[in-house]
Amino acid sequence: MKQINLKVSKSYPIVFLKNLEDLSLNLGMHLQQQKVFIVSDTNVAKFYLDSIKTLLAEDKILVHSYVFKAGEEQKTLGTLSRIIKYAVSVGIDRQYTVIALGGGVVGDIAGFFASVYMRGLKYIQVPTTLLAMVDSSVGGKTAVNTDSGKNIVGTFYQPECVLINTKFLQTLNSRHLKNGMAEVIKYAVSFDDKFFQQLKLIFNKSVISEKDFENIIYKSCKYKADIVQMDEKETKGIRELLNFGHTFAHALETITEYKKFLHGEAVVFGMIFVSKLAETISYAKKGTTKILEDILIDAGFDIKINSNYNADRFFAIMKRDKKSISNKIKFVLPKKIGNIKSKIEVDDKTVLNLLKEVLK
Ligand code: GLY
Secondary structure, three states: OEEEEEEOOOEEEEEEEOOOHHHHHHHHHOOOOOEEEEEEEHHHHHHHHHHHHHHHHHOOOEEEEEEEOOOHHHOOHHHHHHHHHHHHHHOOOOOOEEEEEEOHHHHHHHHHHHHHHHHOOEEEEEEOOHHHHHHHOOOOEEEEEEOOEEEEEEEEOOOOEEEEEHHHHHHOOHHHHHHHHHHHHHHHHHHOHHHHHHHHHHHOOOOOOHHHHHHHHHHHHHHHHHHHHHOOOOOOOOHHHHHOOHHHHHHHHHHOOOOOOOHHHHHHHHHHHHHHHHHHOOOOOOOHHHHHHHHHHHOOOOOOOOOOOOHHHHHHHHHOOOOOEOOEOOEEEEEEOOEEEEEEOOOHHHHHHHHHHHOO
């Protein structure tokens, strides 16, 4: 079984499992007591919750579970408060380990719950979407959204382990698979031109094989782990690199109230925006945006936003980004494919003019 050991304030493994049956064995190994509280959503629970509960019961593990309606618009303090109320009502105490069984939304909210409930429970990430496997389940960021913006309230709280099993992808629809692919492309554009070329070849095949998925996920987790190890709490300008395209993406998700675009789809537009911005100020090599757009089209993305958003309002939301300092956005910009830099300031007028152009 392949494994990546992440060494941060607390060391933990990212384990790549072959079968669903391996899940209960590996969960068992990381529990402090034989008691778990599974948090999941309706999309995932309908396929997997019963079989996982059965496997755990066979191993004499006591299970409680809470399932909430799937969707980014559910990643709220309201949902968190309902999970807390339920957990109290069934007697979840500090002996329980929380299992985040689901995609990015489940991982973020279950992780946040684990970090604050009774001042902290242990938790395990079991990502079931490509996006969660390659990004959100690794690195300990937890959060919920509020009316003011995406991930405005959250914690850095590392899990006991991340258990990745590509078999979960079999029930993922093509829109959600592409959603995760946006984050995979992000790693390639950010750090590795060779990986970028490999992805191009993969996207041009009629079917992406299980082996391709395994390689893509392993490579992405490796990048994620390397970056998080260098800058766990995002204080050194290194972890920000993982947010390539995200300031724009988060504003797009906020302005559309999390209803129109999946996170990865918003990141696609965000990567194109910062690439255009970098070319506008002659920071990026000419033609970088075209190369980026071409791979996104190969991966099946629509690269036009096709909606009208007010550029001034959009800009104001971007300025509330967590990476902004004194109302100044710090951009992550590409120099060329495989090479990006963080903490770059661009004057407001240039940003606003480009926003007016791309948001029309
Ligand atoms: N998804 C970006 C990070 O974990 O830092």
